[in-house]
Amino acid sequence: MHINTLDPGASPLDYYGFELRxxxxxxxxxxxxxxxxxxYTGSLIGQIETARKLPTQAFSDAVDAALGTGGLLSRLLDLVLRSQLPSWFQQVAELEARAAEICTFRTQMIHGLFQTEAYARATLAAMDETDLDDRTAVRLARQRILKKEHPPVAWMILSEAALYQEIGGPQVMRGQLAHLLSFENNPRINIQILPFSAGAHAGLTGSFTLFRFDSDPTIAYTEGYGSGHPTANQDTVKDCSLRYDHLQAAALSLRDSAELIRRVMEERYGEVAEVQLQQ
Known part of the structure; x- marks a missing residue:
């Protein structure tokens, strides 16, 4: 196992293993x-101590309590999981963690902060099923920011197309749409649907996100294939902010958005629809 060669400075995962040991x-x-x-098995503990296996929240909580660490491992977990994101996306996860407000527009897929486990797993498995459990856990770990003592205010404008893009099958989609509806009465998480009837709109160039902070400049973020592009360029930020304002104006109200989500969930992914799709 070469446990004596573990370098706590090599990565957050190595540091976690070193402290556990x-x-x-x-x-x-x-x-x-x-x-x-x-x-848990002694083998699993050995794998985590030697940075060969990712810890979970449940594991960290249990070991913190058993060893009297004062919650150290649970506090380290955020850093560990963030470090396992693709290198080009790690900066984005840091922006999510620091932002006071997150405003995102999505065209065909629900934003990772609002995905269910089954939906996230289905999206990640589309072209690559390796290490799927760990990759899904890492994506879902980003959602911990929504449960902080002072979580960011989050807005998601979602194209109606994303409600019909059947990722993972009817049951997964029903669960995902039900998850979106669970935020209906949360004033800090706001979901609006941009309907097909909006026609040409300010988001035709693609998905983007604005990160706003209490004291730092706003960051505009877009993605390319296997790369992310955060920028504080004032012209770009102004353009994205203007586009977002127009998208919010064209989108359905929060109440009407929830009603549309509920209607699609029942009509397209309800029990009767599932039976019809299986036949």
């Missing part, structure tokens, strides 16, 4: 003994 040994426990206490 240090606290375990200070408690005089073997990997197997700690595993019995927290209901």
């Amino acid at each position: 240090r606290y375990r040994e200070a408690a005089g426990l073997t990997q197997r003994e700690l595993g019995k206490i927290v209901n």
Whole structure:
């Protein structure tokens, strides 16, 4: 296992493993003994200690309690999971974590901050099924910012097309749309649908996101194939902000958006529709 060569400065995952090992040994426990206490295998603990396996929130909470770390491992988990994102996306995750307001427009797919586990898994598996459990967990970990003591205000304008883009099958889509509706009475998370009837609109050039901060300049973010493009260029930010204002004006109200989501969920992905699709 070469555990003695673990470098805590190599990555957040290595640091997590190093601290786990240090606290375990200070408690005089073997990997197997700690595993019995927290209901995980000693082998899994060994893999996490040597940075070969990603920890989870449940694991971190259990080990923190068992070893009396004061919550250290749970606090490290955000850094660990963020470090596992594609390198080009890590800066975006940091912007999400720091932003006071996130305004995003999506054309064909629901934003990662609002995806269910099943929907996220289906999107990630579209062309690559390797390490799917870990990649899904890493994506979902970004959503932890919505549960902070002071979460950002989030706006998502979603093209109506995304409601019909059947990712993962009818059951997955029904669960995903139900998840969107769960935010209906949350004033900090606002979802508007841009209907087909809007016709030509300010977002025809594609999806984009605005990150606004309490004291830093606003960042506009767009994506290309396998790359992200954050910028604080004032002209770009002004253009994206103007486009977002026009998209909000063209989109349905929050109440009407929720009604459309509910209607599509029932009519397209309801139990009767599922039976028809299976026949």
